Amino acid sequence: MKQKFYRLTNIEKKNAQYNILLGERSNGKSYAVKEKCLSDAWNDQDKKFILLRRWDLEIKPNLSEAYFKDAPISVITKNECDGVSVYNHKIFLTKFDEKTNKNMKIKHVGYTMALTMEQHYTSGVYTDAKNVIFEEFISRDCYLPQEPQKLMQLISTVARRETIKVYMIGNTISRLCPYFTAWNLRNIPKQKQGSIDVYSYKTDQMHNDGTPVIIDIAVEFCANSGHNSTMFFGSSSKMITGGAWQTEELPSLEKPLYKYSEIYYLFIK
Numbered sequence: 001m002k003q004k005f006y007r008l009t010n011i012e013k014k015n016a017q018y019n020i021l022l023g024e025r026s027n028g029k030s031y032a033v034k035e036k037c038l039s040d041a042w043n044d045q046d047k048k049f050i051l052l053r054r055w056d057l058e059i060k061p062n063l064s065e066a067y068f069k070d071a072p073i074s075v076i077t078k079n080e081c082d083g084v085s086v087y088n089h090k091i092f093l094t095k096f097d098e099k100t101n102k103n104m105k106i107k108h109v110g111y112t113m114a115l116t117m118e119q120h121y122t123s124g125v126y127t128d129a130k131n132v133i134f135e136e137f138i139s140r141d142c143y144l145p146q147e148p149q150k151l152m153q154l155i156s157t158v159a160r161r162e163t164i165k166v167y168m169i170g171n172t173i174s175r176l177c178p179y180f181t182a183w184n185l186r187n188i189p190k191q192k193q194g195s196i197d198v199y200s201y202k203t204d205q206m207h208n209d210g211t212p213v214i215i216d217i218a219v220e221f222c223a224n225s226g227h228n229s230t231m232f233f234g235s236s237s238k239m240i241t242g243g244a245w246q247t248e249e250l251p252s253l254e255k256p257l258y259k260y261s262e263i264y265y266l267f268i269k
Contacts, residue, residue: 023222
């Protein structure tokens, strides 16, 4: 089957503030979001974006620059730029100058942030940022304490009183995710591929016309892209190549439980 890369067309129609993209690796989720955010920032200086990662290690300049290696920068800028550089947590579109053999900064388009540093951003002003890319928000290892609350605090720092777009990109490596529980995204474990669910929450905030502010969270379980790599096997292969939730083999009893005798109870506090 020919690979069909993901596009934002369907989820953008939902016009949700939070957009969660779930699915297999290498299906184009990140590419589509990068393309959208870079285009917005290039065409409007007041539509910059935040590249958000969980750990400060992940926003080192070399890693952040590598993240944009596959972005269609030349197409977006009509060959005015051909690369990205990160300096002092600011993201710039650049053009390679053959005379000086250096990348020349052309336009400031975004910022890099780490969720672990959330409190350090509170005094900053990011009113020119209208998009947030939270990459790999589903972890196979661990999360920060009270992570969904930390994300809300960071988004409030960036958005202030404005409405912005948040794109949360995750591979289907684990159904156990604090965001699913904290935001009551109850249908995710059984959501069908290719579908979009929208969860709406009424807040205590009010619009100028007196109507309550409604927060929409759109969750898209991206359709199978037809990624047919032959390098994967085992329990991870169906997630990598087809988007199925990854499951781990766990120890199990050889006989039914009722055939065992109870020796003692162990209480864990």
